[in-house]
Amino acid sequence: ETGVTQSPTHLIKTRGQQVTLRCSSQSGHNTVSWYQQALGQGPQFIFQYYREEENGRGNFPPRFSGLQFPNYSSELNVNALELDDSALYLCASSLGGRGSEQFFGPGTRLTVL
Amino acid sequence: QQQVKQSPQSLIVQKGGISIINCAYENTAFDYFPWYQQFPGKGPALLIAIRPDVSEKKEGRFTISFNKSAKQFSLHIMDSQPGDSATYFCAAHAGNMLTFGGGTRLMVKP
Numbered sequence: 001e002t003g004v005t006q007s008p009t010h011l012i013k014t015r016g017q018q019v020t021l022r023c024s025s026q027s028g029h030n031t032v033s034w035y036q037q038a039l040g041q042g043p044q045f046i047f048q049y050y051r052e053e054e055n056g057r058g059n060f061p062p063r064f065s066g067l068q069f070p071n072y073s074s075e076l077n078v079n080a081l082e083l084d085d086s087a088l089y090l091c092a093s094s095l096g097g098r099g100s101e102q103f104f105g106p107g108t109r110l111t112v113l
Numbered sequence: 114q115q116q117v118k119q120s121p122q123s124l125i126v127q128k129g130g131i132s133i134i135n136c137a138y139e140n141t142a143f144d145y146f147p148w149y150q151q152f153p154g155k156g157p158a159l160l161i162a163i164r165p166d167v168s169e170k171k172e173g174r175f176t177i178s179f180n181k182s183a184k185q186f187s188l189h190i191m192d193s194q195p196g197d198s199a200t201y202f203c204a205a206h207a208g209n210m211l212t213f214g215g216g217t218r219l220m221v222k223p
Contacts (some may be wrong), residue, residue: 004156006156031209033209033210033211040216041215041216042119042202042204042213042214043157043213045210045212048209050209056208056210090156100144100145100206100211101162102211104156104159107156
């Protein structure tokens with residue numbers, strides 16, 4: 001069984017740029033959720049994708065967007081990067097649109113200068 | 114109200130001791146309460162979880178106690194080991210999202 005994988009591991013961008021982060025879900029899982037974890041804080045829910053559709057969104061602006069592909073992998077896109085976007089971005093996979101048991105990947109550390 | 118409040122923020126325990134971390138919530142729609150363990154530079158790893166129809170769940174050295182009427186739940190780590198030193202997060206599930214507590218940094222001294 002393959003766990004959740006994310007790429008890249010680290011990324012440095014400048015303010016105003018755009019970034020794309022990638023996630024492959026755990027084998028057999030069809031739902032992907034994205035979380036932002038600022039330093040020293042708990043993860044905050046960005047949104048979830050199920051059957052290639054956005055299936056719920058947290059309190060994040062529209063410049064945070066995503067995609068899910070037929071193989072259940074997912075992308076998180078962030079436009080017009082701000083300094084406060086610097087964080088660890090976590091992807092979690094689960095089974096079913098209301099899947100409560102979520103398994104996290106190692107995350108992508110984004111630094112915005 | 115979606116908040117989950119976690120305490121303490123940090124905890125130092127001697128090897129072999131019991132580590133206790135507490136969480137409280139307000140939203141009665143929460144239907145699943147997991148605990149995650151996170152090491153520096155890693156993603157959170159699911160440790161143990163409980164549903165609100167159960168008052169206690171034990172897996173090895175880890176036990177969740179759940180008090181539905183008080184809207185509180187706690188993690189007990191028995192016989193704490195230096196390898197348990199990590200940040201622990203409680204979380205609560207409703208709809209399709211997890212709401213996390215602020216985390217507890219646990220240090221187990223040898």
